[in-house]
Amino acid sequence: MSIKKKIILSFFISFSIIATLAIAAYLDFRETRNEFKYLELAESIRGKTLQLRRHEKNFFLYGDSKEIDFIHRYIGEIEALIKDAKPYTRNDNLDRLDVKLKEFSLEFVKITSMASKFHKELDTLKPKEPSYLFLIPIIKATFLEHPMQNAQLLKRFFRISRKDGYITFLKRLGNDIKDLRKSGEKIIGISKELDRGARERVQNIINVTKVAVLVFLPLSFLIGFISLFYISHNIVNRLKKLMLTIEKSGAGFFSPMPFPSGHDEVSTLIRTYNNMAEALQVREELLRKKEEELMQSKKLASIGTLASGVAHELNNPLNNIHISAQILAKEMGEDCTGIIEETVDDILSQTFRVKKIVANLLDFARSKEPDFQEVNIVNIIQKRYTQAQKITGFKDIAFLLESPPEVFLQADQVQLERVFVNLFTNAADAMAGKGELHVKVFPEKDKVKIEVSDSGNGIPPEIKDKIFDPFFTTKDRGTGLGLSIVYNIIKNHGGSVSVESTVGAGTTFRIFLPRYK
Template identity: 45%
Template sequence: MSLKRKITLGFLISALLLAVLAAYIYVNFVEIRKEIRNLELTDTIRSKSLQLRRHEKNFFLYGSLDGREEVEIIHSYLAELNEMLTENRPIDETDKRSRMHALVGEYRERFSRIERLVHELQRVFERTKTSFPAYRQFFPLIEMTFLERPLKASEFLEREFQMRPNHRLISGLRELDEEIKRLRKNGEDIIMVSKDLDRTARANAEQVIAISQVAILVVFPLFFLSGIGVLFLISRSATRRLALLMETVERTGRGQFPHVDLPSQMRGDDEVGVLIDKFDSMEERLVQREAELEQKNAELMLTKKLAAIGTLASGVAHELNNPLNNISLSAQVLAREAGKDCPPSMHEAVTDILGQTARVKAIVGDLLEFARGKDPLFRQIELQDLLTSAFRHMSGAVDAERVRFSLTAPEGDVMLYADPEQLERVFINLFANAAHAMAGAGDLTVTVQPSPEEITVAVSDSGTGIPKDALEKVFEPFYTTKHRGTGLGLAIVFNILKKHGADIRVESEAGRGTTFTITFPKE
């Protein structure tokens, strides 16, 4: 996932957490508002229930058979309570509010029955007054107190008026007393349930408020820290990898070329991970360029060294050539004058002088050839014919009868733009070195591989190989691993190839042979 997507995802997660928190707070706020409204409702119910009981007591204590004020107030409170309980009807009909609604309905019915019974008793009182004219002065007092104590009134009428128990006034007052008791019990239940409702509503409101406080004090910081944590993890991963990359860049600036010290599975697939991979690829190319540069510098130093040695060798060869010629001529004259009659020791000495003089002249010849370094005369040549000719010429000068020569090349002519004489000298020297390394017996393999841009020639032998510590010195003049030799053969090869714009490298393993690989440009 790209870094941009990670950052976007981090912001989305943070925004989502904040949205969830906001939704939670909103739902909690709605719940608080609901509980507060419920608390207000229950408080109003409790207040009106208390007012209902107060007016109920006033009705029975101070009520008049002709007064309707307290009755209307009681009906008004009952209607309001019924309306509040009906409009806010709960889902669960078995809870306290349902019971409250049932109690209010029952109270209304009882109060209505009491009203009807009071009106009936009023009419009975009027009829009874005519039947007991002697007690007429007691009826106003009885009418004023019978609502408060109907049972006492019935007992008084039964005792003083000698009324029978089955008289409608007596039975009506006793019935009224029972209804009033039930109504008062019903009112007490209403007060008790209204208080329970109020208590429950207050507890619910306090609980919701407490939950809101927990949300504010715990959930909000938790959500906030979660969002910050997501962003921190994303940024920490990127900054840590960038810090490693910066450290690696600094080391690169000091000339080192390390890779970023981070496992591939921890690099990620975002922009930073891609940057680290690209940087490692660049480091690999820098290492290759550094190796190529070191090789070019070594070749340049070798070229300069060869040029300086060539100048010195040219002067030394010229100085040695004339004395050597004189020594050789004198030795030849001495051998001719001595004839066959000279002592064996003298003959052996003269022969040795002639041999060593010839050897020194060969060394001087190599020095002159190395020092001359004439420019090549380029022309089109066929490479396979040149290689075959070089091996044939080498075989005439070196014991190579047991050397098995094989040439592997594509069908058809392989044309090369070069100086044929100098190039033939290159391969004669390489083939001669291979024959010496194989002690005159072994496999000499030459492989030609042309491509659109270059031609590669590999010369391999099955000889003793070159020690590792000598590989870097084989192209230096006067360096040799043979007991007899000038050490100029490969130096001459190197000079000629450089003038042809070609590269040469050597690979060798002790006991398994050596391979010289030459790369020629096509033009």
């Protein structure tokens, strides 16, 4: 069977499965949408009834007329929600809630009317003693919350009898308030039942959907897997292998695929690729060799030119100048003026500085292989810093070393000494000869971690990635080879070096060295 027919067959099977699942999902979605809509309305009714009770309590507690408006507003909103929810269910609780809500509304209107009338008539009351007049505002403020207690106040401090209309009114008001609160509690109870019923219906829908998924999804997977197995075994697997092989080719690995036995389009494609891979493999090998030769020749040419030029053009004159200056310094007598002595000293120091620069250039160009021996890295660090302290720039620097007494590893001692000389010198320059130099050594099982931290001004982020580049420097003097030499030495030891720095907070160089070769 050709690939075209196989693709058409697989598409038809997949389309049939997807169409069936889509129809089932749509029907389930409609039912779920209606149930969630009803749940949303039930939750809204529940929330509105709670707000209704809250404003009811606030009205009886504070007697604020604004609470009356809130109560009527929430009654209207609940009635509207009941009307909206009825199309989604045949639930008797909605009818019960509607009836109770109307009863609550009528009772509340009756209570507010009675309260307004009583509030006006309180001003006509006369107390037994003029000093009891202060009780009238208290009664006005609390008779809705505590009608029976206020009835006792009226009998005790005002000129009324037990059978007086005020007392009867307050008793009736108290009973009406109790009835209203009972109606409110029933409304809350019905709204809870509505909310619980809606959630149960949604949960039922979810359970039915789960069962449908557990039944139909494995079935569809089984049918699809049978179809997919046949197609993938003949087409997809071979195309996948070809794709992986092509990806490897993009990375430079040209490996031919097993020779196909079929005669379809994929087999032809594999044969064509194998021919192309063999040709590319030959060309890649030739190109790699040519590139390596070219890079090596350029590197050797540039380094050879630099080393040769430095050695022949600078070393001999520098040595002559340095030796002559030394002789001149010895031959100077007491009759020599101060300017002559300063000049000779300056010649010696400057020639020494240039000789050091030349030595750095030669060290970088030569890049000797390490002579691995077992060394104590702690002794190397202590030795190099002790020698560095003799230099003027280190006198005001506080040195702190955190390390075990001995940490052994296989390394080139001379090259590691060069590493720490460069790192300590850079730290001293960064701190302008004053600050704290902190070295930590952490021995691990197969490697050693070393951190060299200074309290200098730090390295700006824009140049941090360049500090290991040859000849890159931010100082007025020097060649910019110190950290490049550090990087090459650590790399030749099979380790790594990185830097962390915050402007104004100092710099930390972190070195990892393997303990064994």
